[in-house]
Amino acid sequence: xxxxxxxxxxxxxxxxxxxxxxxxxxxxxxxxxxxxxxxxxxxxxxxxxxxxxxxxxxxxxxxxxxxxxxxxxxxxxxxxxxxxxxxxxxxxxxxxxxxxxxxxxxxxxxxxxxxxxxxxxxxxxxxxxxxxxxxxxxxxxxxxxxxxxxxxxxxxxxxxxxxxxxxxxxxxxxxxxxxxxxxxxxxxxxxxxxxxxxxxxxxxxxxxxxxxxxxxxxxxxxxxxxxxxxxxxxxxxxxxxxxxxxxxxxxxxxxxxxxxxxxxxxxxxxxxxxxxxxxxxxxxxxxxxxxxxxxxxxxxxxxxxxxxxxxxxxxxxxxxxxxxxxxxxxxxxxxxxxxxxxxxxxxxxxxxxxxxxxxxxxxxxxxxxxxxxxxxxxxxxxxxxxxxxxxxxxxxxxxxxxxxxxxxxxxxxxxxxxxxxxxxxxxxxxxxxxxxxxxxxxxxxxxxxxxxxxxxxxxxx
Numbered sequence: 242x243x244x245x246x247x248x249x250x251x252x253x254x255x256x257x258x259x260x261x262x263x264x265x266x267x268x269x270x271x272x273x274x275x276x277x278x279x280x281x282x283x284x285x286x287x288x289x290x291x292x293x294x295x296x297x298x299x300x301x302x303x304x305x306x307x308x309x310x311x312x313x314x315x316x317x318x319x320x321x322x323x324x325x326x327x328x329x330x331x332x333x334x335x336x337x338x339x340x341x342x343x344x345x346x347x348x349x350x351x352x353x354x355x356x357x358x359x360x361x362x363x364x365x366x367x368x369x370x371x372x373x374x375x376x377x378x379x380x381x382x383x384x385x386x387x388x389x390x391x392x393x394x395x396x397x398x399x400x401x402x403x404x405x406x407x408x409x410x411x412x413x414x415x416x417x418x419x420x421x422x423x424x425x426x427x428x429x430x431x432x433x434x435x436x437x438x439x440x441x442x443x444x445x446x447x448x449x450x451x452x453x454x455x456x457x458x459x460x461x462x463x464x465x466x467x468x469x470x471x472x473x474x475x476x477x478x479x480x481x482x483x484x485x486x487x488x489x490x491x492x493x494x495x496x497x498x499x500x501x502x503x504x505x506x507x508x509x510x511x512x513x514x515x516x517x518x519x520x521x522x523x524x525x526x527x528x529x530x531x532x533x534x535x536x537x538x539x540x541x542x543x544x545x546x547x548x549x550x551x552x553x554x555x556x557x558x559x560x561x562x563x564x565x566x567x568x569x570x571x572x573x574x575x576x577x578x579x580x581x582x583x584x585x586x587x588x589x590x591x592x593x594x595x596x597x598x599x600x601x602x603x604x605x606x607x608x609x610x611x612x613x614x615x616x617x618x619x620x621x622x623x624x625x626x627x628x629x630x631x632x633x634x635x636x637x638x639x640x641x642x643x644x645x646x647x648x649x650x651x652x653x654x655x656x657x658x659x660x661x662x663x664x665x666x667x668x669x670x671x672x673x674x675x676x677x678x679x680x681x682x683x684x685x686x687x688x689x690x691x692x693x694x695x696x697x698x699x700x701x702x
Contacts, residue, residue: 253305260285260305386429421479439503522639525680546636548592550658557613641669
């Protein structure tokens with residue numbers, strides 16, 4: 242220890258309180274011989290930094306223990322009922338409540354009272370959100386479900402009959418919303434949107450009136466059905482879209498979840514194993530058999546799905562003019578995609594090999610019908626003749642699987658396919674290995690047989 246120096250001897254701590262003891266050497270206040278002298282200093286916090294002196298280390302330690310009890314609000318001879326962890330917790334609570342000017346005793350009393358009022362029916366946070374939601378309803382514009390449905394559908398397409406109507410996203414999307422939300426609009430026709438609860442929506446999904454289109458319009462058959470599996474999830478998606486639109490238009494409170502988001506999803510009871518997921522895709526041998534067996538007019542439908550990951554409904558809207566052979570990509574405008582976002586998909590040499598022989602200068606890439614559902618039905622007649630299993634959405638799922646193995650980049654593949662990285666990761670990651678990928682990339686058109694050149698006849702000798 243140097244003259245005029247300070248040396249930390251020890252720290253005394255208990256109940257979350259820390260007191261430091263330093264040994265101080267003071268050469269200024271010396272005796273007759275000018276040698277200086279030492280003392281012990283205690284440092285602690287009590288609203289501000291405070292220092293005290295003690296003549297000996299023993300007196301410093303005794304004073305530190307007394308200070309801890311004093312700062313903790315105890316009598317000198319009273320044992321502390323709180324542990325150090327409890328003291329730290331209380332201090333943290335006091336600091337949290339300080340900006341709100343709320344005493345910790347008042348906070349504890351209020352918390353106990355609220356729990357008693359709730360009686361175990363929900364949490365304080367849920368009660369607060371419900372209160373805010375109810376308070377915000379006073380500023381909402383009233384609208385019935387039927388009126389909301391008409392206003393929402395008007396944003397998906399321009400006015401006019403079916404022949405002259407232009408769709409914001411696609412006809413298929415408009416049709417899906419029209420069918421699902423149209424049935425709900427009849428069910429909740431005069432109900433205020435803000436009054437419809439998750440329980441009401443669940444009741445509708447458990448007993449959906451069956452409708453049938455006739456020449457005179459839509460009629461009800463008097464029968465009912467229950468939405469299950471993928472159908473239920475599609476209904477939930479449609480409701481969430483509609484209620485999000487209502488929230489945007491100030492028909493529902495902003496900043497809180499809508500009732501549609503609380504609809505139970507038709508989830509599987511267990512996670513699918515890799516072997517089960519693999520049944521969703523084609524092997525290289527199966528795809529080769531399918532492409533070799535198809536008539537030329539159907540080749541683009543399968544090739545664009547299996548080697549570019551394009552949806553059947555999107556392929557139905559594509560024309561040969563959308564392909565840029567020089568740049569080696571196809572452009573799908575936003576009005577032709579499912580999600581309304583433009584995509585550019587680069588062609589592989591494999592895809593070009595299948596498309597080039599059947600390509601045209603202009604016109605529809607695949608046989609065109611009024612609806613893409615008709616395309617699927619007509620293709621099924623030909624596909625059913627090929628003795629290869631038919632996994633649902635097999636071509637697009639196969640592209641996702643093999644492309645992920647090739648790039649190892651979920652973000653890039655999701656951008657190509659117009660889907661989410663999470664879905665790709667959960668359903669397609671690591672389902673095939675490098676050998677299976679190599680076999681898939683060798684699925685190519687078989688070379689056409691050519692006439693052998695005739696040998697020239699030599700002169701007879």
